[in-house]
């Protein structure tokens with residue numbers, strides 16, 4: 001089992017120096033708006049993923065009045081203590097260690113402390129652009145397959161280099177075909193590995209999502225989920241050849257795994273255009289619980305579940321069922337934020353669980 005026992009947060013977002021001990025498997029984090037509930041969840045997320053869920057620019061995670069931050073967290077992973085220390089000194093390279101041994105590459109850490117977060121804006125995964133859907137898949141696969149993240153980072157790096165090269169060629173009014181060919185070759189291998197792994201893991205996700213959706217929505221609506229990639233029609237090598245002129249004119253790479261998407265349908269219609277608010281919420285929870293289940297199946301223990309403001313999304317009956325499933329059936333640790341302490345306490349009572357309340 002994976003549990004977080006305590007965390008000390010120094011100069012991370014609105015925290016100056018705060019320590020929290022977690023004695024129970026269900027931890028309610030309560031407080032008024034702006035008190036730091038989400039930031040506490042994000043500090044936990046940071047320890048699992050070496051980055052914030054909400055802020056891609058790391059400098060914004062440092063308290064506005066300070067020059068760096070430090071997070072120290074004590075986990076137990078199947079009874080083995082894991083002390084995580086993460087330090088950002090305000091320069092570009094952050095330091096990350098487990099049991100006082102620093103990682104050479106931060107990517108080595110991802111997946112060792114599996115976690116799933118559900119946050120208010122996550123419904124964008126369903127209704128907004130494809131980037132959020134790729135991020136959803138990547139977050140799952142990175143935690144299951146250490147090589148995946150390496151390949152994805154390599155692909156993104158080479159694609160950026162290729163795009164810069166295309167810009168340079170346009171400025172100079174000439175194309176160095178040999179150089180372009182070398183960079184094309186470097187792009188093909190990571191693209192194919194990422195594509196194959198996305199194909200494999202979406203196959204595993206589909207039945208889980210369908211079954212969780214049925215359960216949450218409490219009806220028999222037919223939803224489906226399909227992974228879409230340009231690499232299904234052609235190899236990347238062929239695409240780069242087909243798009244040679246287009247890429248040169250637009251000065252960017254027009255086909256590749258950075259164009260992948262997931263299509264959801266409801267009764268054979270595009271989900272995002274016809275689904276109600278309630279159906280979107282049900283699908284969001286189905287996506288996240290499928291992620292939880294897949295991680296659990298692979299690791300053999302439950303990931304942490306971080307629930308930010310989910311009462312806005314679920315009625316009390318569904319909330320009860322969700323917590324029952326996580327806490328009673330999966331024995332997982334869950335952190336849940338809410339502005340209403342009494343609402344959380346009432347749910348704990350109804351579930352007959354000894355939850356802990358942290359009042360900020």
Ligand SMILES: Nc1ncnc2c1ncn2[C@@H]1O[C@H](COP(=O)(O)OP(=O)(O)OP(=O)(O)O)[C@@H](O)[C@H]1O
Pocket residue numbers: 012013014015031032033034035036037038039040060061062063064065309337339
């Ligand atoms: N780098 C930073 N330095 C200082 N304060 C920050 C920083 N980043 C965010 N904050 C502040 O942290 C405060 C708490 O934010 P947080 O989202 O955690 O609150 P919350 O308790 O979850 O609120 P809500 O109930 O509205 O969701 C906000 O007022 C925000 O402005």
